[in-house]
Amino acid sequence: MFKIKPVEKIPVPENVKRYLKEAIGEHKVLDDEMDRMLYSYDATRLSVPPDVVVIPESEEDVQKVVKICYENDIPITPRGAGSGYTGGSIPVKGGVLISFEKMDKILWIDEDNAVAKVQPGVITYKLQQAVEKRGLFYPPDPASYKFCTLGGNVAENAGGPRCVKYGVTREYIMELDTVIYTGDIIHTGRITLKDVAGYDITRLLIGSEGTLGIFTGITVKLIPKPKAKKTVKAVYMDLESVGKTVKDIFKAGISPSALEFMDKLAINAVEDFGHFGLPRDAEVILLIEVDGHPKALEDEITEVARICEQNGAKVEIAKTDREAEKLWEARRSLSPAVAKLGRTKINEDIVFPRSYLPEALPRLREIGKKYNLKMVNFGHIGDGNVHANFMINGLDPDEVARAEKAVEEVFELALSYRGSITGEHGVGITKAEFMRKQFSPQEMEIMRKIKRVWDPKNLINPGKMDLD
Amino acid sequence: MFKIKPVEKIPVPENVKRYLKEAIGEHKVLDDEMDRMLYSYDATRLSVPPDVVVIPESEEDVQKVVKICYENDIPITPRGAGSGYTGGSIPVKGGVLISFEKMDKILWIDEDNAVAKVQPGVITYKLQQAVEKRGLFYPPDPASYKFCTLGGNVAENAGGPRCVKYGVTREYIMELDTVIYTGDIIHTGRITLKDVAGYDITRLLIGSEGTLGIFTGITVKLIPKPKAKKTVKAVYMDLESVGKTVKDIFKAGISPSALEFMDKLAINAVEDFGHFGLPRDAEVILLIEVDGHPKALEDEITEVARICEQNGAKVEIAKTDREAEKLWEARRSLSPAVAKLGRTKINEDIVFPRSYLPEALPRLREIGKKYNLKMVNFGHIGDGNVHANFMINGLDPDEVARAEKAVEEVFELALSYRGSITGEHGVGITKAEFMRKQFSPQEMEIMRKIKRVWDPKNLINPGKMDLD
Structure with a gap:
């Protein structure tokens, strides 16, 4: 677990470093020890320092860097916030790491078409705040939403609690600008809900973990912000009733905007950590949020509470937003609590x-x-x-x-x-x-061949997903 | 327009016909003049007869046919109901046409996970009826839904009026079983809402127009059937107000389940055809449907009507299901009416x-x-x-x-x-x-190379999408 297969690291020769500095400016190309270490890891705590860190400030910068690296056989690894859990942004073969911290602008928000365009370094939460001010909503909410970037979200096809109702990142990406290995940019997708011309290259890129090309522009779909929401806490003494509850909620035609569970050890970890007043003897706690039109909501949250009770749970509907927020705080504190x-x-x-x-x-x-x-x-x-x-x-x-x-x-x-x-x-x-284990040899072969279409020299985020 | 570039047609030699008959049974392999003509066209009314028509009855039949054809350099064209508008199922290079009319079973409906698995020849409407009986809903509704097949819907990523709220076919396909050129089957996707392992091959196949592989199994996502719906008719004397209405509806946070328009000539064609009582002097008629929870619906349909009126329209909310149905009948009669x-x-x-x-x-x-x-x-x-x-x-x-x-x-x-x-x-x-015109040379090149990964000899539905 969490080991890095020893692979030959490819150093960046001095002349290539010079090309990079001449092409995009000296201050955007870092290669001292400290910088290389700072960009060497992600949330796995694994670490492989790149040989050079590049901080592009524009699409053109990215194009130049990719072109120079590819022509000189240097591996390229893109990095958002480095908050990933599987080492996707770790430059296992060394080479050049591209960090998007300075490409962090929301380029525009088009309210009439309910779309927004961002650079890949925009933090998910920042986009969410900006669009919610205008009554719009960007649902995907990975746990790291306060610091992860949209570039990373697209690369990993990020999820989150709200995805049970609203779908994952894939469902919210309309267009991608992607620098391919030649340094050219391709523009895929449309801001229209319907577009069936050609293969769905946009969705091939979503979830490709940065192994096919480097995103420089992301256009997201927005939806109307839900008018209201309510949370129910349900405490169970056995697991079977929990499963039955989940079934019954969906059967009642209710699509909750979050349906989270924690088991006994998780509950106790959270209580040790923050004293949220959760019952330590419970087998499972469910947190269920419903959102939507206020009148429908009133009906639905009552129905959810009734279903939980019918299945033997002790149920509490949060009376105020404050009370609901406290429950979700307990849920969010799980990660740090468990880490202890x-x-x-x-x-x-x-x-x-x-x-x-x-x-x-x-x-x-x-x-x-x-x-x-x-x-x-x-x-x-x-x-x-x-x-x-x-x-x-x-x-x-x-x-x-x-x-x-x-x-x-x-x-x-x-x-x-x-x-x-x-x-x-x-x-x-x-x-x-x-x-x-998940894919057959034929399925693996197709994925490897597709990787080669986009990356004939295997230099774009190499060493990932068993596709080398 | 609607011309077929003259291409060399590839005949199926007698020995290959014999292999096919031996492999899957004589009665499933048709090659008389009449059968070849019957499977030569689609809704474009263009026509190129295949050399042989194959009617498989199982996944194994399809595998055998693809293997034999590919080994013998015979083009293969899959066909659903032949209701397409762009010639996707026309065997422009001759060879073998595979028709899925006998692979028309709904294999299972899993209510707990809200998914169903079908063979590619199942008619969309048949699936919709079967799941609606169980309180579930399959939203995609192309105009041809009463006779088109799910295999064709997946190949074309079919849409329809309801897609404005619910999304297109792409959003409802969880898993695909696909016969690839070797005759092997690959199984892509999962019935889970989240799955980010490997490239999104399922969505690469959706909308690929049968040019990458032949679908033999399709697992669709279902959602709870909306509890109620209402329709508004709004009559406009100018186009600008129509645009403003559409903007205002979405700005009000309302997501209509259909938002259709017809212009003056369309209105008059419909009236000539069926006498639905639509005003012949109107510039545009909007039909707007809202669905959902009955209480929210009451509020939303009133709000929609208010917005239309504010923008100068003459508005009518259908009082009964019967009245609403009559309006939608007028909309559906547009195609035959216009054809006249x-x-x-x-x-x-x-x-x-x-x-x-x-x-x-x-x-x-x-x-x-x-x-x-x-x-x-x-x-x-x-x-x-x-x-x-x-x-x-x-x-x-x-x-x-x-x-x-x-x-x-x-x-x-x-x-x-x-x-x-x-x-x-x-x-x-x-x-x-x-x-x-829509894609750059680099974008076309990537699509062509992807086509070649799946079809090195260019035999799977060749001559389509400018990918040869």
């Missing part, structure tokens, strides 16, 4: 078809017990996306070895239900060896 | 970004006047998708020549607003020559 349980957090984001969760979750816990590991499960039960966390001492080789086996079994469990090894985090380097 | 206006209907489905419509629509009409052609415009104003119809006498060479020039200008107009040459119909053969 061990030195090293292994955070896997597997997916099950929703209806199999009541059966799969106990089997997931069994894996933790079998390998004698501290395991915390929480996540997006409405879309079957479970964050299975092992909290280990990364310095204990025996514990690490057990965790490696456990992670493999976790993936196998998800795939045995025809789920996925990743719902939000992507594959990057940490899940690369598991691609072959 | 001339021998040959040229139906282009261009797209404009929504907000440019009030400016673009008069310019569209100008093109009709300039070339002295009867022109009828209607379509999905909510998503900017306009059906621009020229009604001509296809036997008059002068009129045909004028229409050809007019169509080219129509596409140029759409592209000048960064719209698209097609919102629903696809490219096929009739729009192939216009691909280069």
Whole structure:
């Protein structure tokens, strides 16, 4: 787990560094020790320093850098905020890392067509705030939304709690400007809801983890901001009733804007961390948010509460926005709270078809017990996306070895239900060896050949997704 | 327009016919004159007979046929209902046509996960009826929904009036089983809302017009059936107010489930055809449907009516389902009504970004006047998708020549607003020559190379989309 296969690193020769500096300006090309270290890691805490860090300020800068690197056989790795969980922005082969921190402008917001165009370095939250002021809404909300960037969101096809109702990043990208290996820019997609000319290159690029081209412009779809929302907390003493509740809510024709769960260990971790007043003896807590038209909302939240109660839960509807916010604060504090349980957090984001969760979750816990590991499960039960966390001492080789086996079994469990090894985090380097478990040799071959169409020399974010 | 570039047709040698018959059974392989003619055309009325028609009854049949054809250099063209408007299912190079009429089973409906799996020959309406009985909903509603097939819908990424609220076919496809050129099957996608492992091959296949592989299984996403719906008719005397109305509706945070328009000539064609009581002197009629929770709906339909009135329209809310149905009947009768206006209907489905419509629509009409052609415009104003119809006498060479020039200008107009040459119909053969207007040489090259990954010998639905 979390090891980087030793690969030959490709140094950037002095003459290429000079070309880069001449092409885009000396101050945008960094190569001292400290800068290289600063751009060497992501949220996995794995680290490989690039040979050179480039901070472009325009699309033209990116074009020049890609052209120079490609002609000189230098690997190129794009990086947003470095908040990824699978090493996608780690320059495993060295070379040039392109950081988008200065390409952070919202270029325009078109209210009439409900679209906005941003540079890839714009922080997701910044876009959300800007459009909400105008009564519009950009739904995708990865946990890192306050610091991650839209470039990274597109590369990873980011999700979040709200995606159960609103869909993932893929559903909100209308157009992409992408620098391809030749240094040319391609413009794919349209700001129209319908456009069926040619292959859907835009969606091939979304979720490609920066391995096909480098995004320089992103046009997003916006929707009307929901007029109101309400939150219900439901406390369960058994898991089966939770599964039944989820089924019943969808059967009632209600599409919640969030449907989150935390298990007992997660509840206790949160309580140790922040004293939110959650019941420590509960088996599972569900947090359910419904949004929409105020009148429909009133009906729907009452119906949700009734369904939870019918399934044996102790139910509370948050009376004020303040009360609701406190519940969501507890949910958001899960990540830091869980991190306190061990030195090293292994955070896997597997997916099950929703209806199999009541059966799969106990089997997931069994894996933790079998390998004698501290395991915390929480996540997006409405879309079957479970964050299975092992909290280990990364310095204990025996514990690490057990965790490696456990992670493999976790993936196998998800795939045995025809789920996925990743719902939000992507594959990057940490899940690369598991691609072959999810995909057949023919499927892998097609993906590798597509990679080669876009990157004949394998220099664009190489070493990721088992596509080399 | 509507000409087929003369290409060398590839005959199927006797020995290959024998292989096919031995592999899947004699009765599934047709090659008499009549059968070849029956499968030679689509809704363009263009016609090229295949050399052999194959009617597979299982996935294995399809695999065997593709393997035999590919090994023997025989072109393969898949066909659903043959209801396409761009010649996508016409076997321009002859060879083998695969018709899916016997692979027409709904394989299962999984209510708990809100998904269903179908064979490609299932008629869209049949699926919709089956899931609506269980309180579920499959939104995509191309005009041909009563006879088109899901295989064709996926190949063309079909749209329809409801897509303004619910999105196009792309948004409802979870998994695809696809026979690739080797005869192997690949299984792409997951029935989970989130899955970010590997490239998004499923969405590359959606809208690929049968040029990458042959679908044998399709798993669709379902949503809760809307609880209620209401329709408003709004009659306008000028176009500008129509554009303003559309803007105001979306600004009010209302997402209509259909927002259709017809211009004066369309209104009169419909009245000549069926006497629906529409005002013949109106410049434009809007039909607006809102669906959802009954309480929210009451508020929203009142608000929509108010917005229309504020913009000078004469407004009527349908009081009963029966009244609403009559309005939609008028809308649906547009296609046959317009067909009566001339021998040959040229139906282009261009797209404009929504907000440019009030400016673009008069310019569209100008093109009709300039070339002295009867022109009828209607379509999905909510998503900017306009059906621009020229009604001509296809036997008059002068009129045909004028229409050809007019169509080219129509596409140029759409592209000048960064719209698209097609919102629903696809490219096929009739729009192939216009691909280069919408895409740059680099973009065309990437698409051609991707085609070659899936089809190294250019035998899978060849001659389409300018990708040869």
